[in-house]
Amino acid sequence: MAGGFGQADWFGVGLVKPIESSARRRQQTCSTGENPKLSVRGRTDLATKSSPKPNAPEVPGGGFLRRLASGVSLTAEAGIEWTIRLCGWSAILFVFAIFFFVLREGAPVLFGELDLVEFFTSTHWQPTSLVRPRYGALALMVGTLSVTGLAMLLAVPVGLGAAVYISEFCQGKVKETLKIVIELLAAIPSVVWGFIGLMVMGPLLMDLTGAEVGVNLLTGGVILALMSVPVIVSVGEDALKAVPDSYREAALALGASRWEIVYRVLFPAAKNGLLAAVLLGVGRAVGETMAVLMATGHAVQIPYSLLDPIRTLTATIAAELGEAVKGGTHYRVLFVIGLLLFAISFVVNLTADVIVKGIKGESRN
């Protein structure tokens, strides 16, 4: 099950790279080597790509048609290989395309009329004002930051704790069950989370705290925490699993208890992976749209208490792009916000990736 189905990466994060580079190298040498050109079960289409060689054995009964068929299949195979290559490169293509098309829509105001100082320092977000539209996104950024921060405050301890529990303290059926539950938790759509925040947690919070509105920073934070915890748990668990067993055995031989192993050995050894887990959780929380759109109250303001409603960058795009005039300034400013989000997620993912690669390099040495 090593690297197999058991640890399917449910978030498409792909941090855990299958270890087969050496295998692949073998494959290279093997397939480029001088294979004797044999036909398998007499089928001509099984001849290799580079078959037009003088010393290739004659295909029995090879007439014109047969040679034609073989030629066609070789061309087809080259075509297939190129299709596969293109598909492999498609991920790069799409990332660039996303950047390009979002930039293309946002560029006219980004390099033109948008006052970047106002954008980053003003809290006046009045895009539809007839007198003087203003595009100060500070309150939105603070909104995103505060709700993400709150979510991380709740999610990181719980997520890492759960990762440690799953990885170190339980086994067998319990472990499998917990992992499946976490997977299912990750699968719940964000709009359902938003609905839960709006219809269940909001009213509950109003009853408990006497807040004026149920949808606010706290509700959004709790919902986001529940949404980003699965990422933290699964990446964190991978990080703990990547610590060699010899570390645990050495600690056990010195008389350490399991708790001592966890916080004296595993935490220091896996700290990069755990940091990456947290970062990916942050990435998920920053980029979340529907849940925060529905559960944070949608008020452009800097929050001063946990029970203040807020609005985030993502929610602003989702709520306003539909109504904004196509090609207008407001419309393009929303694309600039999108660009900002893209940049944030890019940096977060890149950092997480570099950190993880860092551990892999160390553990190999």
Place this chain on the structure above:
Amino acid sequence: MAELRYCLAWKRPDGSFQPGETFASFAEAATALSAWQPQSHSGALSTQEPCCTDQVEIWCSCQDEPATVLSRPRYSFVVYGTVAGGGGDGSEAAPWWGLQEAITGLVELERSGQLALRHGQRLRLCHREVFATSAGQKRKARAENIAKTVFMAMALMLVAPVLAILVYLLVKGWPALSLSFFLENPRERMTAGGIWAPLVGTFFLVFISLLLAAPVGILAGVYLNEYARDNWLTRIINLAVVNLAGVPSIVHALFGVGVIMFFAELRRNYGIWVPFEDRCLLAASCTLAVMTLPVIITSTREALASVPMSFREACWNMGATRWQTIRTIVLPNSISGILTGVILQVSRAAGETAPILLTGAVFSVPVPDHGWRAFVPYGLHDRCMALSMHLYTISTQVVNVPEHVEYGTAVVLIGLVLAVNSASIALRVYLRSRKKW
């Protein structure tokens, strides 16, 4: 300066100390300890200090002053009292082996000045069974239990609220769930009727996005696992996959909108054929396909990586090319693993709202109730409804929607997604159980 007196105090079964003989010097008192016969099982004591079954103390007092005893002994040593031998330093971690060793040790300590009892101070010597758990070990075990409980509580904190919420949703939505709820279109500004139109819309969106994403994703996985060498290009592709998975869903939506605008411009200015030029089902499906591509790529890769290298080697030795090997050996052996990834993509695509919100899904479309058009209500270039979008609409945009309809829709959506996911998990578990290699 009054003379100091040293008094041996023996432990009584009830826990108090019984002062015994008095000596003029510490060494004499220590030597007199050899008369001690430690009790192995003393019930009253074991509750106080779990590692010690018996104790003896040396009390120090001035000759002419009444002995006042402090609450805590100044020094405390541990000895394995019932064995002979040598070694140890009397500490908690390494007790003296044998009484004789303890006496020698105490005398030695006193002579070297490391041990100086003053008036009113006490020295305690604890007897411990050789294989008894020490206090340190007990502390450790306690810490471990606490840690385990705390971690378990954290894991449960994830499970419990989710179960509670699911049950709550189900209870609230139960009155709405009937066959007609599934088969009727929304009526009366979405306040009545069922969810047929959004359900069909979600089906179409997911199906088309699957048609687009599955071939590209699977081939990309094949490329990464079978063709790519370990070089900078592969590293960049990996990074791109990770980033594509991490891009916020709303940015995918912006990407979709940007492409629509670009196509519309192409069409308007140059008259070139474009797949779509306005918000429509196809545009939304394409956006979903791009968004879910990394899911398929990653799981395909993992499925392929689990096929043993020897299978491929055997096939190459038969003279097959790389593509023939992939087609006849690698793909058939990993097809079910790939399938779990594809199923996962379906659940991801069915639940997403933000990307389709701006690229093709709308609040409401008039949909025919009867005839074959009820089953194919949307063309590729029509706007469509979707279940996730419908839930968003009826819970935030439309007033006076009966509560059970909202909860019913949420239950159907979550049920759909979880069912698809469970199918994927079940398939995975089944495969692992019957794996041949």
